[in-house]
Amino acid sequence: MRNINLYQMNRRQFIIIGTATAGIALASHQIFQRIKSDQFPVIKTNDSLDSQKLIVSKNGLLETTLEANYQTINLGGNNAYLLTYNRQIPGPRLEARLGDKVRIHFVNNLSQPTNLHYHGLHIPPTGKGDNVFLHIKPKEKITYEFDISPNQSPGIAWYHPHLHELTAEQVSGGLAGLFVIRGQLDEIPEIKAAKEEFLVLQDFALDDEGNLFPSNQMPLMMGREGNIITVNGQINPSFSISKNGLLRLRILNASSSRFYQLFLESHPFYLIANDGASLEKPVELSELLLTPGERVELLIKGDQIPGQYVLRSLPYNRGSMGMMGGMGRMMGNRSGHFSNNQKPIILATINYNSSVNLINLPTQLIPISSLPGPQKVRRFELNHGMFPGMGMAFLINGEPYQENYIQTQVTVNTVEDWELINTGVMDHPFHVHINKFQILSRNGIPEPYKTWKDTVLVRRGETVRIRIAFKDFIGKTAYHCHILDHEDLGMMGNLEIKSS
Numbered sequence: 413m414r415n416i417n418l419y420q421m422n423r424r425q426f427i428i429i430g431t432a433t434a435g436i437a438l439a440s441h442q443i444f445q446r447i448k449s450d451q452f453p454v455i456k457t458n459d460s461l462d463s464q465k466l467i468v469s470k471n472g473l474l475e476t477t478l479e480a481n482y483q484t485i486n487l488g489g490n491n492a493y494l495l496t497y498n499r500q501i502p503g504p505r506l507e508a509r510l511g512d513k514v515r516i517h518f519v520n521n522l523s524q525p526t527n528l529h530y531h532g533l534h535i536p537p538t539g540k541g542d543n544v545f546l547h548i549k550p551k552e553k554i555t556y557e558f559d560i561s562p563n564q565s566p567g568i569a570w571y572h573p574h575l576h577e578l579t580a581e582q583v584s585g586g587l588a589g590l591f592v593i594r595g596q597l598d599e600i601p602e603i604k605a606a607k608e609e610f611l612v613l614q615d616f617a618l619d620d621e622g623n624l625f626p627s628n629q630m631p632l633m634m635g636r637e638g639n640i641i642t643v644n645g646q647i648n649p650s651f652s653i654s655k656n657g658l659l660r661l662r663i664l665n666a667s668s669s670r671f672y673q674l675f676l677e678s679h680p681f682y683l684i685a686n687d688g689a690s691l692e693k694p695v696e697l698s699e700l701l702l703t704p705g706e707r708v709e710l711l712i713k714g715d716q717i718p719g720q721y722v723l724r725s726l727p728y729n730r731g732s733m734g735m736m737g738g739m740g741r742m743m744g745n746r747s748g749h750f751s752n753n754q755k756p757i758i759l760a761t762i763n764y765n766s767s768v769n770l771i772n773l774p775t776q777l778i779p780i781s782s783l784p785g786p787q788k789v790r791r792f793e794l795n796h797g798m799f800p801g802m803g804m805a806f807l808i809n810g811e812p813y814q815e816n817y818i819q820t821q822v823t824v825n826t827v828e829d830w831e832l833i834n835t836g837v838m839d840h841p842f843h844v845h846i847n848k849f850q851i852l853s854r855n856g857i858p859e860p861y862k863t864w865k866d867t868v869l870v871r872r873g874e875t876v877r878i879r880i881a882f883k884d885f886i887g888k889t890a891y892h893c894h895i896l897d898h899e900d901l902g903m904m905g906n907l908e909i910k911s912s
């Protein structure tokens with residue numbers, strides 16, 4: 413399996429891939445059917461279990477039960493059959509502080525295996541930590557237990573399933589929740605005075621009866637997108653801002669493939685944090701692209717004429733697959749693909765309410781120190797192509813993911829530069845588990861401001877250079893494309909962090 417030729421795709425070859433992808437899609441469809449089997453009947457929402465939307469640590473301990481179910485949910489006045497944590501879309505928001513102990517009793521009531529990934533948390537990748545290699549079988553219960561490290565950046569992390577080949581299906585079915593770490597940024601007086609709102613963006617591909625489209629009807633190569641777009645499980649919810657005040661929007665893209673090009677009428681954004689880590693000072697932006705897995709924190713100034721202002725996602729072209737892309741779009745009219753990237757989409761409405769004393773923007777946030785120079789430089793080429801024995805696959809350095817192989821081995825407490833090179837025709841958001849990184853440059857152009865990230869968009873034709881420090885924890889973890897269908901179709905690697 414080591415010395416293989418990658419056949420770069422050309423337009424003619426895209427026409428042939430139908431047969432190759434059919435096998436993958438069929439396997440996925442059979443699994444989906446098992447979710448719907450009557451072995452686990454759909455739970456009605458009015459049987460509702462004590463549904464806390466917010467679970468906060470007490471006396472240094474965050475302890476809760478999380479239960480994954482397949483059930484009916486009211487989505488914009490209609491019934492939808494979705495996958496939920498604790499019978500909610502999204503799952504409950506968890507909140508902890510540095511040094512807290514976390515104990516999560518997880519129950520799998522799905523009819524397929526699953527697990528939990530703590531995206532953005534700096535915790536051990538092994539045992540009952542952020543272990544994405546666990547297979548938690550139907551009806552099985554396990555307890556996750558870890559401490560929030562003093563080296564954790566306070567901010568927005570999140571939890572979602574990460575079982576290879578089922579990740580896209582389970583996340584796009586609804587399984588996602590926020591995991592917020594409180595800290596220094598929350599104590600800056602202007603930020604403390606701002607009104608805080610969390611926005612979890614999710615899209616669902618539903619038929620007229622509210623059933624999720626099965627995977628075999630989704631164009632997985634492009635990454636599935638839904639026709640119903642929700643913010644906190646609601647369609648076009650309203651948020652309020654005080655005249656003269658500040659609104660702090662803390663946003664997660666929990667969609668499996670959809671990109672959101674965020675734009676708010678008449679109001680610039682002031683970016684204060686990325687992927688759960690503060691910037692050094694606010695950065696003014698007229699629009700902001702949020703790709704799957706990414707989080708941002710934005711301040712909005714209430715300095716316009718009081719009224720209603722719409723938060724939209726503007727069209728963004730994340731690339732297509734030539735002939736196959738065209739076929740996917742045509743199929744989309746009849747099946748579950750709704751890549752409505754041509755028109756702006758309404759996400760939410762911001763309403764003004766009574767005025768407050770003027771709150772200014774903070775001028776300084778949290779300093780970011782530079783990482784020392786790298787001990788090693790590696791290259792990761794992102795593309796897709798025909799792979800012998802597999803057909804069409806998504807590849808890193810010419811190879812699809814192999815579960816029992818360590819693609820990359822690094823040493824704990826070292827620093828490396830990774831060059832992420834996208835030679836394909838679609839954009840890929842690249843995510844590394846456990847440790848965050850700094851973006852050095854894109855196509856050789858230095859990044860305009862310092863920032864910590866754990867997920868970075870690598871546009872088609874682009875080379876992004878990141879610097880990453882492997883701190884504190886050893887063990888096997890992963891990196892992958894956060895278009896979760898691409899991850900499931902092979903764009904992932906195992907990363908072993910060895911002791912020094």
Ligand SMILES: [Cu+2]
Nearest residue numbers: 840893895898
């Ligand atoms: Cu991708």
